[in-house]
Amino acid sequence: MVKLVYQECRQGPISRDFGMRDQVCRAAISAMNNIAEGFGRSSNKEFARFLEISSSSAMEVRSIAYAALDLSYFSAETAERIQAKAEDVKSLDLGLIR
Numbered sequence: 001m002v003k004l005v006y007q008e009c010r011q012g013p014i015s016r017d018f019g020m021r022d023q024v025c026r027a028a029i030s031a032m033n034n035i036a037e038g039f040g041r042s043s044n045k046e047f048a049r050f051l052e053i054s055s056s057s058a059m060e061v062r063s064i065a066y067a068a069l070d071l072s073y074f075s076a077e078t079a080e081r082i083q084a085k086a087e088d089v090k091s092l093d094l095g096l097i098r
Contacts, residue, residue, distance in 0.1 A: 031057035
């Protein structure tokens with residue numbers, strides 16, 4: 001998800017909307033980093049908490065992709081690809097929590 005978000009934010013109208021571009025990039029990185037940080041914690045309970053945060057960050061990426069589509073920053077195809085990756089991250093997080 002991080003690679004896709006960064007690739008798509010390097011070009012087109014979103015590359016010039018610094019606030020939106022930075023927010024979606026930060027949310028994507030946050031999802032990844034929370035998985036890593038939780039894995040390094042001392043308990044499964046803490047790991048699960050960080051996985052929940054990761055899932056929330058992935059849903060933030062999904063939401064921003066919708067907004068970027070509405071603003072014509074992303075094509076429908078790009079928005080769908082990013083949203084699908086965000087859903088994958090959420091599903092993986094929830095699977096690990098279970």
